[in-house]
Amino acid sequence: MKKNTYLLPILRTAYESLTKSEKRIADCISADVTTFIGMGIAEIADRTDSSEITVNRFCKKLGFAGLQALKLALASVPSEEVISEEGFAKEDSYQHIAEKIFQNIQNGLADTLSLLDYDAVEEAVEALLAARRIVVFGVGNSATICQDFETRFLRFGSIVEAYSDVHQQATVASLLSAEDVVVAISHSGATREVLDTTAIGKAAGATVISITSRMGSPLAKLSDIVLIGMGREVRYRSEATASRLVHMAIIDILYTGIALRRKDYAANIAKMRTVIRVRKQ
Structure with missing residues (x-):
């Protein structure tokens, strides 16, 4: 896997293949990237109810040599790069529906490009x-x-x-x-x-x-x-x-x-x- 890609798209596509412990680590990243970057491996393991071995395995499953390489990739993720799961509502106008659909397609193409x-x-x-x-x-x-x-x-x-x-x-x-x-x-x-x-x-x-x-x-x-x-x-x-x-x-x-x-x-x-x-x- 290439190491110069946006990390959050990688998390999205790999998420379903992760173990329960690894998913907790992924959720920890998604919840607050900045905080995650500042934590050591022992703190990450403690906060996610996992182990240091699990943290290392998680990093390698995403294609990184270790936690430090993962953090460097996280630090390069643009601040506006967020996971959008917005759904539809009955009161949405057709323009709003179209905007949501087109934005999701655009985001998917951008994620795939990386x-x-x-x-x-x-x-x-x-x-x-x-x-x-x-x-x-x-x-x-x-x-x-x-x-x-x-x-x-x-x-x-x-x-x-x-x-x-x-x-x-x-x-x-x-x-x-x-x-x-x-x-x-x-x-x-x-x-x-x-x-x-x-x-x-x-x-x-x-x-x-x-x-x-x-x-x-x-x-x-x-x-x-x-x-x-x-x-x-x-x-x-x-x-x-x-x-x-x-x-x-x-x-x-x-x-x-x-x-x-x-x-x-x-x-x-x-x-x-x-x-x-x-x-x-």
Whole structure:
């Protein structure tokens, strides 16, 4: 993990994977960053009802060498960087609703920009370029993102297929090889159906790329390449709307990276526009 990112987005995406003791340390940071920076390891352990070993483990889980490195990162967090969980109210005007939604999307994109591992992005682009076949797995809301992935990547002339049916996912995954790539998309990174079928694909030898919002999720641990993108969801909505748009933005990054590498991209787009233009007449 990069060390020059904003820390609070890292806390948000890693929070669900933390132990109860580690969550208390994260809550202590969120409650008062300045106070936390001023405390020693023994005081932190005492205040969070944990141990010094737990504090050190917490720091390393976030990607830092130790408490001092964590504090240096905390000190670099802009003072206006706060966690917003504002929900909706019945009396909200449509303008207010729109402002909240757009702000959450903007915050999610900004967080992802600081969180994204760009070495992993490059690895993903290389894997997708070399793939004989690309299969995309997701269920529920993530299924719409998978369909967008398929629609966009078909323009490269690649063999790319999106599956939301679990039985189809399992069948296809079992027939993959080391020449193939699985792209698994899950906001929580814990959806059992996606985990099961992705594991089948990995066992068959395929490279697994995951797009998820949870850094330490089961899907992230299962993957060869992990791309983290998260939105700051408001309490009223459980559909992870902002995260869905952030994940689509990550797909755009992969798409653009491949387009810049494919010499046949311009010719493919010209062919596509020619056949579509006929249908518009």
